[in-house]
Amino acid sequence: MSPVLLIAANFLRQRRWFVLIYPLLAIAFALMMVLPENSVDHEVLQAYFFQLSIYAVTIATLLASQADFNERKSRRVLGVLSKGIERRDYLAGLLAGVFISCGLFLAGAMLGTLWIASKLSLPWTPVFEAVLLMWLACCLIATITTFLATFLHPLLAVGGTSVLTGVGLAAHFMKINGGVLFPVVELGSAAQQLLADKGTNVHIIPITALVAVVEIIVFWLLAGRIFARRDIAVAIE
């Protein structure tokens, strides 16, 4: 296994209970929303997906903010970085762990959404696309939080990410095209619209997704550069 995957695997192993519980929680939410009602409609589907999208983004932000901090605090980072690993690869390993955690949660959300969609006799393809877009949004927000956490306390990194998300949200509601520059909200919104079946402009999604992928790479490289200049052996609180 490559060093990046090994680091990701250990990240997941350390949080194995959360990682196992996340998808089960997503399915449990679906049961809670559908079972009390005899009939489900589009609104239930959207409310369910919206709620889980918020949770997914929150999980991504919290996991990413703590990932590197916990490793440094426990000094496990010394054992890992004493091997022939670049700092950016180390961050890539941690990020891969966060991405997989979010992916597992969204897999649970996808099962729940598919179940509700099947009750509404809706096609499954928009569900897959919506989940994929949400996963991309989670990956982007996790990368930005990791970038901020390389030079800020985790709480401030969460704060910084929230501010950036707020800016994206404002741009979205004010219908400013610049929203695509920080596409977390745009991706989330596109995912919602896919499920709402309101005729989303499908040409916009590939561009937004491409911007997100480019930003993930850029923020990871920037985080790697900053992290390479940090003293990792000093006590942190």
Added chain:
Amino acid sequence: MTYALEYEHVSKQYGGLWQSKPVDALKDFNLQVERGEIFGFLGPNGAGKTTAIHIALGFVRPTSGAGRMLGESFGHAPTRRRVGFLAENPTFYHLSARNLIRTYGALNGMRDPRLRDRVCEMLQVFDLEEAADRSVGKFSRGMLQRVGLAQALVNDPDLLVLDEPTSALDPVVRVAVRELLLKAREKGKTVFISSHLLSEIEMICDRVAILHHGSVVRLGKTSELLESSDQCEVVVQRVKNEVFPEAVARDGRLHLLAPLSMQRNIIERAWAAGGEVVSVNPVRKSLETIFLELAKSDANEKNHKEGA
């Protein structure tokens, strides 16, 4: 000639913008560790030993100065594949001992079947075979240190950097580790050990550096440092105690500890009193003595400053 480790005028100051008094962990630190030697790195707590090691491994960046490890600049990741490192109070992922050693080997780019063979060898050397499938999270400190040594050695490194490697080990494993380090030297490997266990250092190190307040205050071959005492022991017999009141009587003989400059005077006094000189030997200083002298001079300096 390239050194295994080379520090050139390295300084490290800790303390951020908000801390009023920065701390100098290393001050114009210079050191060369030759290839194929076992090098002991000593110093009281806070002397800067761990900082020097962390700079070499790239965990910490020096405030000024530079250095090389195995011919490459400090922090060069591919070079670290040829290095084994054990941190003081190591913490690891909570895996089984076997998987942990395997993981750390794989992080260094090792692959099966070599990795599998080396993991088995390390488990055997450090007597971890029975505990191989238990989580290291449940290990005692001594066992954790053994696992730490195993993961440091799994890649058969050219340079082994050990920060307090034997402090928690029982005597049997300590002897095994000592033999392992001596064998590594025979194979041309370099070992750099920071330790408080001075007896261990005395036994295996070719050269020793003593660090104090971030600078090297003593450096040399272990044997030379130990013989650098300016005292000698004179043993005389058939002399009354009153002639040498400061002497210690043992087995009918008087044992005198005196400066080398007084050696002749003591011998003449013994002869004049009708006695015999049994032996005159230079006193070998132990590293402990050197270490304590440093600590004492430090305390005196502090008192002097406080008094002023």
